[in-house]
Amino acid sequence: MSVTPTASPLFLRENEVRRGVELLFFGYTRLTRAIDEGLAEHGLGRAHHRALYFIARQPDLPISALLKILAITKQSLGRVLTDLGDRGLVETRVGNVDRRQKLLRLTPEGIQFEAQLFDALRNSLASAYAAAGQESVTGFWRVLEGLIPAEDKAMVVALQKDI
Amino acid sequence: MSVTPTASPLFLRENEVRRGVELLFFGYTRLTRAIDEGLAEHGLGRAHHRALYFIARQPDLPISALLKILAITKQSLGRVLTDLGDRGLVETRVGNVDRRQKLLRLTPEGIQFEAQLFDALRNSLASAYAAAGQESVTGFWRVLEGLIPAEDKAMVVALQKDI
DNA sequence: CAAGATACGTCAATATGGCTGTCCCATCTT
DNA sequence: AAGATGGGACAGCCATATTGACGTATCTTG
Numbered sequence: 001m002s003v004t005p006t007a008s009p010l011f012l013r014e015n016e017v018r019r020g021v022e023l024l025f026f027g028y029t030r031l032t033r034a035i036d037e038g039l040a041e042h043g044l045g046r047a048h049h050r051a052l053y054f055i056a057r058q059p060d061l062p063i064s065a066l067l068k069i070l071a072i073t074k075q076s077l078g079r080v081l082t083d084l085g086d087r088g089l090v091e092t093r094v095g096n097v098d099r100r101q102k103l104l105r106l107t108p109e110g111i112q113f114e115a116q117l118f119d120a121l122r123n124s125l126a127s128a129y130a131a132a133g134q135e136s137v138t139g140f141w142r143v144l145e146g147l148i149p150a151e152d153k154a155m156v157v158a159l160q161k162d163i
Numbered sequence: 164m165s166v167t168p169t170a171s172p173l174f175l176r177e178n179e180v181r182r183g184v185e186l187l188f189f190g191y192t193r194l195t196r197a198i199d200e201g202l203a204e205h206g207l208g209r210a211h212h213r214a215l216y217f218i219a220r221q222p223d224l225p226i227s228a229l230l231k232i233l234a235i236t237k238q239s240l241g242r243v244l245t246d247l248g249d250r251g252l253v254e255t256r257v258g259n260v261d262r263r264q265k266l267l268r269l270t271p272e273g274i275q276f277e278a279q280l281f282d283a284l285r286n287s288l289a290s291a292y293a294a295a296g297q298e299s300v301t302g303f304w305r306v307l308e309g310l311i312p313a314e315d316k317a318m319v320v321a322l323q324k325d326i
Numbered sequence: 327c328a329a330g331a332t333a334c335g336t337c338a339a340t341a342t343g344g345c346t347g348t349c350c351c352a353t354c355t356t
Numbered sequence: 357a358a359g360a361t362g363g364g365a366c367a368g369c370c371a372t373a374t375t376g377a378c379g380t381a382t383c384t385t386g
Contacts, residue, residue: 017288122177132305238373
């Protein structure tokens, strides 16, 4: 420990914080752009991909769970799910434990389409992982986890528990 | 080196890739939410903040440079800059080397407002950094840098060179 | 100097993805 | 039987992005 008194690290890191803000902005937006072309082929947008992605991740997800994940309104999600249903990418079945629920899953075409989009994400992320090295990947995850508020963390962990 | 042949790491990391996709999604969206309240007080949105942020970062930025950073159209940026100008947060001056250019900078009110928004970002990011530790922060940066296409990297480096 | 390229502004039309508020129905819980 | 919950649907609105076309001032170059 240094003898020199230092101000709280929380208030001494403007440069590091700006760097993080900028890298997050560029990294996130560039990653999402990787799939725009594939989406446009089906006349879909990024909102559709987000739904598709999380349905692929947790088949038989109830609508209420997807609403929590995406943190948008029922109406906004409704339009997206209608589009995906119309294109035969997503289907619903009645919940077996609670018949009010509709459980979402991808159709075979939906599975194939999501996999195609995921390939683009994998190409981008895997090459970033490879360039940075495994220790960096761990750090990448740790920092991002720290950005997720405590009340949302359980949701994210649930997505990843069955990996 | 293992004797067992392994497939290319670029195609064996579905779990790691999905984890990255999800953490980036939640981390990025939660970080951006941290400033919504402050923006709403002025009737502004996230698009305004992005402009404000990069103008704060590089005073006397020409409009063309901001267009490249944000990667949106002139028309979209035009509205944002009009709003910021109307509220007295941003001002322009004619370029001294090239009189066609308009150099953007924040007014004193703009500087103060940007700093207020930045405080919220700093709180979120600094606590994530602190929880993860410095080695993690380095990894976080490295992976995100790997997500930025080569043709955009110079732009990001330019932002950070004067840190 | 004339011609073309560049920086910026602006008009009109359009798309996407969010929002609020309200109301409804089916089903589960108590 | 009453209330809570899961989901759907209506209407209207807002923020942010798009394309294409055109105009003007200024810089660069043959």
